[in-house]
Amino acid sequence: MISTHPPLMAISKAIIVFPLLCFLSSTISILCDPYPLVCNETEKHALLSFKHAFFDPAHSLSSWSAQENCCGWNGVRCNNITGRVVYLNLFNFGLVGKLSPALLQLEFLNHLNLGWNDFGGTPIPSFLGSMQSLTYLDLSFASFGGLIPPQLGNLSNLLHLRLGGADSSYEPQLHAENLRWISHLSSLKFLFMSEVDLHQEGQWIESTSILSSLSTLILKDCELDNMSPSLEYVNFTSLAVLSLYGNHFNHEIPNWLSNLTASLLQLDLRDNSLKGHIPITILELRYLNILYLSKNQLTGKIPEYLGQLKHLKALSLKYNSFDGPIPSSLGNLSSLRYLYLYGNRLNGTLPSSLWLLSNLKTLEIGNNSLVDTISEVHFNELSKLKYLDMSSTSLTFKVNSNWVPHFQLEVLLMSSCQMGPKFPTWLHTQTSLRNLDISKSGIVDIAPTWFWKWASHIKWIYLSDNQISGDLSGVWLNNTIIYLNSNCFTGHISRQRLERLVRDGEYYGRYDETRQNSGPFAKFLLECGIDARYTMLGTPQQNGVAERRNRTLLDMLRCMLSNFSLPEFLWGEALRIAAYILNQVPSKSVLKTPYELCAAEAWSGPITHSQRNLILKPSVDLGEASYVLGIKILRDRANGVLKLSQRAYIERILKRFNMHNCKSTKAPIVKGDKFSKAQCPQNDDEREEMKTIPYSSVVGSLMYAQRTSLLDVVGFCDADFAGCIDDKKSTTGYIFMMVGGAVSWKSVKQTLTASSTMEAEYVACYEACCHAMWMRNFISALGVVDSISRPLKLFCDNSAAVAFSKNTRSISRSKHMM
Known part of the structure; x- marks a missing residue:
C-alpha cells in the first residue's frame, strides 16, 4: 500500500523554511523600497553658490537647480546613509571662472575633481588646505597659475593629487618654490605634476622619498635640472611608477635608481638630456616592465644585459646615439610588446632572436645603418605585429608573391628599403592598414588593378620616388591622402576626382617648405597637363567640395x-x-561696367556696394567742400598745396560740452566696471534723462579728432571676456586709424559664447581682420593710398590669440569661431 501523505521530515522542513522565507521577503521589500536620499540643505546652497561663480557655456550644471535634490545633480554623489555630499566630479565640464570658498561647507567631501576646466590663470586657493576630508584632489589641466599654496600640505588624508598641465597663455605659470609641504602628506599614494615650474626646487627627491606610501610619482615638464646623481641611496619603499619626462638633468643616469629593486615597475626618463651609458645597476630593477629612455644623449652600445630584464613589455631607446649591432639578448625578452630603436647609429644585421618575440606588437628600427635581407620566414612568429617601421635603412625585403602574413598591420613604414622591383602583392592581405609608406623602395612595376580599391580605405599613402606606372583615369579615393610624385603614372584625372585624391579637398604639396616655390604635387599636375585652379585657403567652398x-x-x-x-x-x-x-541661394553675376569690359578687371566688392547705395539715394553736387568730418580744407592752388586743419572743430567740441576751460580729470567709468541690463533706462522718464548726459556724445565726437601721420591703416582690437553679466557673452571691439585718426570702429557683443579669454580675443581678431580686408579693398579701389597693398597692421594684446591666428590649419576647435 502506497501512502499519499508527505513524509514527516519533509513537513518539519517546510515548517522551518516557511517563516524563514517570510522574514527574507520582508527584509528584501525593505531593502528594495528605501526612503530616497535627500541632501543636506546647507550643502545644497553651498553648491549653488559654487555654481554661480562659474560661467557654464556647455550647460554641464543645468541639473543644479534649487528645486532638485542635489544628490541627483550631475557630478554629485552623496553618502548612502547620511545624505551628505562626499563626491564632486566636474572633470571636463568646460567651466570658466574661479573657485568659491563655498566648498568649505562640504564638510564630508572626500573626492574633488576639477580637471580640464578653465580657471583663467588664477592661483589655487589656499582654503583648499582646510578641507581635511579630501582623499582625492584633481586640479590638473585647469589653467591655474601662480604659486601652489603650501597649505595643501595640511590634507593629511589625501591619497591622490594631480596638479598642473597649465595653459601657456596665462602668466605667471603654476610654480612652487619648494616641495617641503608634500612631505606632510603622509598617506599620499599618487602624485602627478605637469608643467609646474620647479626649477628652484633642488631637493625634490628628499621631499618625495619620505612618503612611504607613494606608489606613483609623475613630474612631467617641470623644469627640474638635478637628479642628485651623487646620492647612493633613496628610500622610495613603495614606488611602482616613476616618470620624469621632459626635464633638463644633463648628467648620467643616477645609481640610486637601483635602490628601487622590488617595487619599481615603470621608469620613464624620456627627453631629459641624459648622457653616458645605461648602467649595469639597471639590472637591480628586476620587475621592471616599462623602460623609456628615448630622446636623450645616451651613447655606446645597447648593453647585452638588458636581455636579463625578463618582465619588460615596453623598451624605448629611440633618438639617442647608440651604435653597434642590436644585441641578440633582446630576443630573451619573451614578454616584450613594444620595441623602439628608431633614430640611432645602429649597424650590422638583425639578430635572428629578434624574430622570436611572439608578443611583439610594435617594432621600430628605422633610421639606422642596418643591412640585412628579410624574408617571410622572419615573420612566422610575429602574428601580433601591428606597427612596423624599417624606413631609412639598407634592409632588403624579399618575399614570395603569394605570401600571406600571419599579422594584420595598421602602420607600415618602409621608405628607402629595397622592396622592388615587383610591386608587393602581399599588401592586399592587410585590411587594417591606416598608414603606408613605400616611397624610394625601388619598385619598377605597374600598380595592380586591386590596389586603388584597396587603397581607398587607407588614410596616408606614400608611393613617391619609385617607377610605378599605371593609368589614373579610373582612380577614385574617398578620404585618402596619397603622394604619387616622381613615378610614371599616365592618364587624365578629372577635376572632381582630383579633389578626392586628398582629404578635405586641400592640395597637399602645392608649395615647398619655403611656401614660395611650387611643391611636388603642383609639379606633378604640370607634368600631367592639369590646369590646377586654386581657391582661397581656409574657405568652406575650397576646391568646390x-x-x-x-x-x-x-x-x-x-x-x-x-x-x-x-x-x-x-x-x-x-x-x-x-x-x-x-x-x-542664387549667385547671379552683376552686369559688367564699361571699365570692367575694357580693362578685364572687376570692381572690388566695396565699390559695387557703394554704387548701389548711390543708385538708391539721390545725389546733388554741392561743389568743392570746405569741411569734411570737421576737417577744414584750405586749397592753395598757386603753390599746389592742400592743407587740412581740425582746430576749429576741436574748439567747437570743447565749447559744446563746456570743457574748453576744464582741467584734466579721471573718466567717470573705472577700468573693469561692467554694466547689466538692469542699469539701462527702464522707462520713458529715465530715457529722457539719459539724453541730457553727454558722455557718449563726447566720445563719438572725439573719434573724429585726427593727428597727421604716415598714410597707413592700422587696427587695434580687443575683447572683454564674458563682459555681459546677464548672458556671459564677450564683447568685440576694434578701431582702425588712418593718417593718425580713427576712420572706422566697432564695439558689439559677440554672437557666440566664448569659453576662454583666448577664444574671445581670437573672435575679435577674426572680425577685425574681415573688416580690415574690406577697408583695404575699398581704399585700394578709391586709390587714395598708394601703399595699401602692403599688409595691414592689426594689434592684439593676447599672445595666445595671435599665435592661434597665425596657425593656417583649420582644426575642429577653431571652426565654430570663424
Missing part, C-alpha cells in the same frame, strides 16, 4: 543650437533646413 561646406555649417549650427538650448531631437531638422536654404 560641398561636403566640407556642410561640415562647417554643421559646426556652426552645433554652437548656435547649444547656445539657445534647443532640444537635441530638433538639431537634425535644423541642419537639414539650413543646408537646403544654403543650396538654394
Whole structure:
C-alpha cells in the first residue's frame, strides 16, 4: 500500500523554511523600497553658490537647480546613509571662472575633481588646505597659475593629487618654490605634476622619498635640472611608477635608481638630456616592465644585459646615439610588446632572436645603418605585429608573391628599403592598414588593378620616388591622402576626382617648405597637363567640395543650437533646413561696367556696394567742400598745396560740452566696471534723462579728432571676456586709424559664447581682420593710398590669440569661431 501523505521530515522542513522565507521577503521589500536620499540643505546652497561663480557655456550644471535634490545633480554623489555630499566630479565640464570658498561647507567631501576646466590663470586657493576630508584632489589641466599654496600640505588624508598641465597663455605659470609641504602628506599614494615650474626646487627627491606610501610619482615638464646623481641611496619603499619626462638633468643616469629593486615597475626618463651609458645597476630593477629612455644623449652600445630584464613589455631607446649591432639578448625578452630603436647609429644585421618575440606588437628600427635581407620566414612568429617601421635603412625585403602574413598591420613604414622591383602583392592581405609608406623602395612595376580599391580605405599613402606606372583615369579615393610624385603614372584625372585624391579637398604639396616655390604635387599636375585652379585657403567652398561646406555649417549650427538650448531631437531638422536654404541661394553675376569690359578687371566688392547705395539715394553736387568730418580744407592752388586743419572743430567740441576751460580729470567709468541690463533706462522718464548726459556724445565726437601721420591703416582690437553679466557673452571691439585718426570702429557683443579669454580675443581678431580686408579693398579701389597693398597692421594684446591666428590649419576647435 502506497501512502499519499508527505513524509514527516519533509513537513518539519517546510515548517522551518516557511517563516524563514517570510522574514527574507520582508527584509528584501525593505531593502528594495528605501526612503530616497535627500541632501543636506546647507550643502545644497553651498553648491549653488559654487555654481554661480562659474560661467557654464556647455550647460554641464543645468541639473543644479534649487528645486532638485542635489544628490541627483550631475557630478554629485552623496553618502548612502547620511545624505551628505562626499563626491564632486566636474572633470571636463568646460567651466570658466574661479573657485568659491563655498566648498568649505562640504564638510564630508572626500573626492574633488576639477580637471580640464578653465580657471583663467588664477592661483589655487589656499582654503583648499582646510578641507581635511579630501582623499582625492584633481586640479590638473585647469589653467591655474601662480604659486601652489603650501597649505595643501595640511590634507593629511589625501591619497591622490594631480596638479598642473597649465595653459601657456596665462602668466605667471603654476610654480612652487619648494616641495617641503608634500612631505606632510603622509598617506599620499599618487602624485602627478605637469608643467609646474620647479626649477628652484633642488631637493625634490628628499621631499618625495619620505612618503612611504607613494606608489606613483609623475613630474612631467617641470623644469627640474638635478637628479642628485651623487646620492647612493633613496628610500622610495613603495614606488611602482616613476616618470620624469621632459626635464633638463644633463648628467648620467643616477645609481640610486637601483635602490628601487622590488617595487619599481615603470621608469620613464624620456627627453631629459641624459648622457653616458645605461648602467649595469639597471639590472637591480628586476620587475621592471616599462623602460623609456628615448630622446636623450645616451651613447655606446645597447648593453647585452638588458636581455636579463625578463618582465619588460615596453623598451624605448629611440633618438639617442647608440651604435653597434642590436644585441641578440633582446630576443630573451619573451614578454616584450613594444620595441623602439628608431633614430640611432645602429649597424650590422638583425639578430635572428629578434624574430622570436611572439608578443611583439610594435617594432621600430628605422633610421639606422642596418643591412640585412628579410624574408617571410622572419615573420612566422610575429602574428601580433601591428606597427612596423624599417624606413631609412639598407634592409632588403624579399618575399614570395603569394605570401600571406600571419599579422594584420595598421602602420607600415618602409621608405628607402629595397622592396622592388615587383610591386608587393602581399599588401592586399592587410585590411587594417591606416598608414603606408613605400616611397624610394625601388619598385619598377605597374600598380595592380586591386590596389586603388584597396587603397581607398587607407588614410596616408606614400608611393613617391619609385617607377610605378599605371593609368589614373579610373582612380577614385574617398578620404585618402596619397603622394604619387616622381613615378610614371599616365592618364587624365578629372577635376572632381582630383579633389578626392586628398582629404578635405586641400592640395597637399602645392608649395615647398619655403611656401614660395611650387611643391611636388603642383609639379606633378604640370607634368600631367592639369590646369590646377586654386581657391582661397581656409574657405568652406575650397576646391568646390560641398561636403566640407556642410561640415562647417554643421559646426556652426552645433554652437548656435547649444547656445539657445534647443532640444537635441530638433538639431537634425535644423541642419537639414539650413543646408537646403544654403543650396538654394542664387549667385547671379552683376552686369559688367564699361571699365570692367575694357580693362578685364572687376570692381572690388566695396565699390559695387557703394554704387548701389548711390543708385538708391539721390545725389546733388554741392561743389568743392570746405569741411569734411570737421576737417577744414584750405586749397592753395598757386603753390599746389592742400592743407587740412581740425582746430576749429576741436574748439567747437570743447565749447559744446563746456570743457574748453576744464582741467584734466579721471573718466567717470573705472577700468573693469561692467554694466547689466538692469542699469539701462527702464522707462520713458529715465530715457529722457539719459539724453541730457553727454558722455557718449563726447566720445563719438572725439573719434573724429585726427593727428597727421604716415598714410597707413592700422587696427587695434580687443575683447572683454564674458563682459555681459546677464548672458556671459564677450564683447568685440576694434578701431582702425588712418593718417593718425580713427576712420572706422566697432564695439558689439559677440554672437557666440566664448569659453576662454583666448577664444574671445581670437573672435575679435577674426572680425577685425574681415573688416580690415574690406577697408583695404575699398581704399585700394578709391586709390587714395598708394601703399595699401602692403599688409595691414592689426594689434592684439593676447599672445595666445595671435599665435592661434597665425596657425593656417583649420582644426575642429577653431571652426565654430570663424
